[in-house]
Amino acid sequence: MARKLFVAGNWKMNTSLASAKALVGELVELVGKSDKVDVAICPPFTYLGAVGEMILSSNIALGAQNMFYEDNGAFTGEISSSMLKDVGCKYVILGHSERRHVIGESDELINRKVLKAITDGLAPILCVGELLAEREADQTMEVVRRQVKVGLEGVSVADVLKVTIAYEPVWAIGTGKTASPAQAQEVHAMIRELLGNMYDKNVSDSIRIQYGGSVKASNAAELMGQPDIDGALVGGASLKAGDFAGIVNAE
Ligand code: PGA
Numbered sequence: 001m002a003r004k005l006f007v008a009g010n011w012k013m014n015t016s017l018a019s020a021k022a023l024v025g026e027l028v029e030l031v032g033k034s035d036k037v038d039v040a041i042c043p044p045f046t047y048l049g050a051v052g053e054m055i056l057s058s059n060i061a062l063g064a065q066n067m068f069y070e071d072n073g074a075f076t077g078e079i080s081s082s083m084l085k086d087v088g089c090k091y092v093i094l095g096h097s098e099r100r101h102v103i104g105e106s107d108e109l110i111n112r113k114v115l116k117a118i119t120d121g122l123a124p125i126l127c128v129g130e131l132l133a134e135r136e137a138d139q140t141m142e143v144v145r146r147q148v149k150v151g152l153e154g155v156s157v158a159d160v161l162k163v164t165i166a167y168e169p170v171w172a173i174g175t176g177k178t179a180s181p182a183q184a185q186e187v188h189a190m191i192r193e194l195l196g197n198m199y200d201k202n203v204s205d206s207i208r209i210q211y212g213g214s215v216k217a218s219n220a221a222e223l224m225g226q227p228d229i230d231g232a233l234v235g236g237a238s239l240k241a242g243d244f245a246g247i248v249n250a251e
Contacts, residue, residue, distance in 0.1 A: 007234065010233055033059060034248055039060050041055070041062065064084045064089050066094070132171035140187060224250060
């Protein structure tokens with residue numbers, strides 16, 4: 001089965017209400033009718049509502065950058081899956097490297113969020129990826145394997161295709177250093193094989209695995225042309241409509 005490419009923009013902690021609206025206005029013009037590629041944008045929590053309304057009649061889907069695993073209650077500063085669904089989110093990024101390495105999220109915490117997102121009808125984008133020191137110590141495969149296994153613990157074969165995996169080598173995020181297409185492909189192939197062992201052939205054939213880390217219009221086609229790379233999770237280049245559109249339309 002051919003897998004449809006999926007390109008998601010992770011705006012991180014950027015934009016203002018005004019600049020978010022301006023960016024979305026341009027994106028609707030440029031990629032709002034995209035049908036060859038699935039497109040999502042993930043603005044900061046505070047702009048989800050406004051951005052969500054602007055993309056309602058487009059083919060651009062809304063995603064959040066994080067969530068908590070409880071329904072509601074005394075969890076100051078956290079956001080629940082139902083709140084995200086309320087404002088129109090379809091996707092939620094979980095386990096992004098900045099949450100793992102800046103905020104300190106563990107594989108176990110991320111797994112609880114993945115399970116909760118699926119239960120509540122949100123599609124997780126589960127991010128995995130090694131640090132530079134781990135790559136240099138030849139631990140890339142071991143680290144990524146652990147992140148995938150623990151991140152998906154308890155996710156059934158019936159639910160796992162709701163998940164997109166994003167392989168993002170930490171040393172390539174925001175640094176301008178992209179993994180070479182061959183380096184990325186090698187890890188993607190390992191992840192796909194692992195998912196085949198954890199689940200079945202249908203899962204390994206069908207699940208989408210995005211690459212992330214300094215993806216730009218100029219390198220997107222070669223990366224997304226690799227057999228096991230099914231799209232991109234884009235940070236910096238998702239903040240300029242023309243650059244993001246260049247990635248969506250890369251071939
Ligand atoms: P980058 O970020 O494209 O700015 O490297 C990617 C990401 O962190 O998702």
